[in-house]
Amino acid sequence: MPMGTRHGYSRDMRRIERLINLIAALLDTTRALTAEQIRSRIAGYDQESFEAFRRAFERDKEALRAMGIPLELSKSDPFVDQEDAYSIPKARYYLPQLDFDPDEVAALKIAAEILLGAGEHASAALLKLSIDSPSAPTPAPRIVWGANLAAEQPLLGRMYAALIERHPVTFRYHTAAGESSLRTVRPYRLLHRNGHWYVVGFDPDRSAIRAFRVSRIDAVIDVGTDDYEIPEDFDAGAHLGEAWAIGDEPHTATVRFDQTMRWWAEQNMPDCVVREAPDGALELELPVGNEDALISWAIGFGSAVEIIKPETARARLVEHIRPLLEAAP
Amino acid sequence: MAEVASGRLGTRLGRILLLLPYAIKHPGVSIGELSERFGVTTRDLLEDFRLVYLCGLPGYGPGDLIDVTLEEDAVYVSMADYFGSPLRLTAAEALALYSGGAAVAALPGMEEADALRRALAKLGGALGASGTDGDDSGIEVKLAHGPAEHMEILQRALGEGKRVSLEYFSASRGALTSRVADPWGLVATLGRWYLIAFDHLSEDERMFRIDRIKSAALLDERANVPDDFDPERYKAAFVEREKQARLILEISPEASGWFRESYPALGARGLADGWTRVEMASGGEAWAATLVLRLGKDVRSVRPETVMTAARTLGAAMVSAHTS
Incomplete structure (x- = not known):
């Protein structure tokens, strides 16, 4: 093949070459390599001073981590105090053999193509997973669709990495009202619901399960190194339902859908329907933890929905709307 | 600092780390196939291989360097067994593909749902790094889609290019409406599925919330679908129109x-x-x-x-x- 000379070879290309050499050496070596060994053995680390080498090596380590390449530190010999040698463990680098059937690869392709926003990540994943499958002809276009799952938020990937590794995360979080605080969670699940991603897990400061909206996380402050276990029967949905269901002391509310909108309740909330009124209206019982959210939801249906019980929610709805009726036009 | 992973450099390095295992597993693969599969130009591919040709293991003698041979249009890579498998998925990659898959698999009327569920189970099982149990990916995706039969009818209409009639609760009118629509596509955003269609009632394109469709029926008339329909435009569940109030x-x-x-x-x-x-x-x-x-x-x-x-x-x- 035509080989170029190194003239005009850009810095970028030289850096990629060095990184490939570094990955190759650290993957292939049976003994972890110290920084000094890396400097003297691996091509590309010909910086004049050790300080310049150290800076280049630090940048390279960061680049590997950012790409998800596992870099492990260990002791170069049992008699040194510090972990001073680097390797890339094969078991953590290589994608396990998953043996997808052809129809499974085709189905994953649909999944990757549907994404609006995080498509590049999904395509990269698909290319890795389908490495054994020869290129199949692209299936004829069928239904055109797309899904915006807001999966491209960078903090979502960090939360998921912590969940996979079972490491607790401390982060700065703000509430809808704008109050900011430091929170910690042991992530049990990532849930996409109502168009938002939530991390649901155990909050050691509150000693309780909490759900945090990922878009309200301002910054990850720390990812711990201690492990935890996820309870086997953990049901994330039980901690994160409709907005009106979330709250500290859930109680039952009764709402009535009149004849014009009862079909909506029958189609979308069949499990909540309890009785039919003589006038054709339909009554539903809902677990409610947040009456304000219930009121906001009910207003969305206009006069087709009436809150029957509890009395406090009825009064609160009236109190909520009345100032608008009284205000000067 | 993460410029390598996110920028041009990282794209190239990431591609090379994927290109090598593919070429090793499929000796003699053509440049044309690689170019199509990885979505890069022949020129970029040749540059990738030229770069790889200069890399290898310490010593960097003939027995240490990665061997790349190009015969006519066929590529052979050897002396690089350590690059024989691709890198694991990053958390962001796994999350994107898994959540897209979960969204599709939960859709009523999807022919491929079964294959997809099997694929996701395998994928979920591979995601855990330490002590993960079974096929638990730790990810759940919930998108509202209303009754299954509506979704099935809409998918049929889209597949066959047919018109539909809808009874639809319109929030902008605050009332149930009857309309005829030409379906263009399905888009999920804000946690629910929408039908994008040309609406004969308003004589304009509309996003219909599928959970607000009271009834849907297939009509025996051809729908007009624009050639350049792009779901990306409806990503935010909000399409700016001229003369919008x-x-x-x-x-x-x-x-x-x-x-x-x-x-x-x-x-x-x-x-x-x-x-x-x-x-x-x-x-x-x-x-x-x-x-x-x-x-x-x-x-x-x-x-x-x-x-x-x-x-x-x-x-x-x-x-x-x-x-x-």
């Missing part, structure tokens, strides 16, 4: 946080007393009236005045229903 509101400091999170604004300006003046596209008078009622004491100076009048009428009816 505007709504102007002033929002209290207490509510401005969640309001900003929940509704796209065309413009916002802080006022001297801490309130925010927001200009947004109106979803119709009935819709705007319920928005005003939701805001309660946290809204003032609503324009146009007709929206305020509609909100007061609806509000008075709701107050009376809840006080009797």
Whole structure:
């Protein structure tokens, strides 16, 4: 093949070459390599001073981590105090053999193509997973669709990495009202619901399960190194339902859908329907933890929905709307 | 610092780390196939291989360097067994593909749902790094799609290029409507599925919330579908139109946080007393009236005045229903 000379070879290309050499050496070596060994053995680390080498090596380590390449530190010999040698463990680098059937690869392709926003990540994943499958002809276009799952938020990937590794995360979080605080969670699940991603897990400061909206996380402050276990029967949905269901002391509310909108309740909330009124209206019982959210939801249906019980929610709805009726036009 | 992973460099390095295992596993693969599969030009590919040719293991003698041979159009890579498998998925890659798959697999009427569920189970099982149990990916995706039969009818209509008739609860009109529509595609956003279609009632394109369709029926008429239909345009569940009505509101400091999170604004300006003046596209008078009622004491100076009048009428009816 035509080989170029190194003239005009850009810095970028030289850096990629060095990184490939570094990955190759650290993957292939049976003994972890110290920084000094890396400097003297691996091509590309010909910086004049050790300080310049150290800076280049630090940048390279960061680049590997950012790409998800596992870099492990260990002791170069049992008699040194510090972990001073680097390797890339094969078991953590290589994608396990998953043996997808052809129809499974085709189905994953649909999944990757549907994404609006995080498509590049999904395509990269698909290319890795389908490495054994020869290129199949692209299936004829069928239904055109797309899904915006807001999966491209960078903090979502960090939360998921912590969940996979079972490491607790401390982060700065703000509430809808704008109050900011430091929170910690042991992530049990990532849930996409109502168009938002939530991390649901155990909050050691509150000693309780909490759900945090990922878009309200301002910054990850720390990812711990201690492990935890996820309870086997953990049901994330039980901690994160409709907005009106979330709250500290859930109680039952009764709402009535009149004849014009009862079909909506029958189609979308069949499990909540309890009785039919003589006038054709339909009554539903809902677990409610947040009456304000219930009121906001009910207003969305206009006069087709009436809150029957509890009395406090009825009064609160009236109190909520009345100032608008009284205000000067 | 993460410029390598996110920028041009990282794209190239990531591609090379994928290109090598593929070429090793498929000796003699053509440049043309690689170019199509990885979505890169022949020129870039040749440059990738030229770069790899200079790399290898310490020593860097003939027995240490990666061997790349190009015969006619066929590529052979050897002496690089350590690059024989691709790198594991990153958390972001796994999450993107898994969540896309979960969204599709939960869709009623999907032929491929079974294959997809099997694939996701394998994928989920491979995601855990330490002590993960079974096929638990730790990811759940919930998208509202209304009754299964509606989704099935809409998918059939889209597949066959047929028109549909819909009974639809229109929030902008605040009423159930009957309409004929030419389906263009399905888009999920804000946690629910929408049908994008040309609506013969308003004679314009519309996003229909599928959970608000009361009934759907296939018509024996061909639908007109634009050649350049692009789901990307409907990503935010909001399509700016010419002549779209505007709504102007002033929002209290207490509510401005969640309001900003929940509704796209065309413009916002802080006022001297801490309130925010927001200009947004109106979803119709009935819709705007319920928005005003939701805001309660946290809204003032609503324009146009007709929206305020509609909100007061609806509000008075709701107050009376809840006080009797």
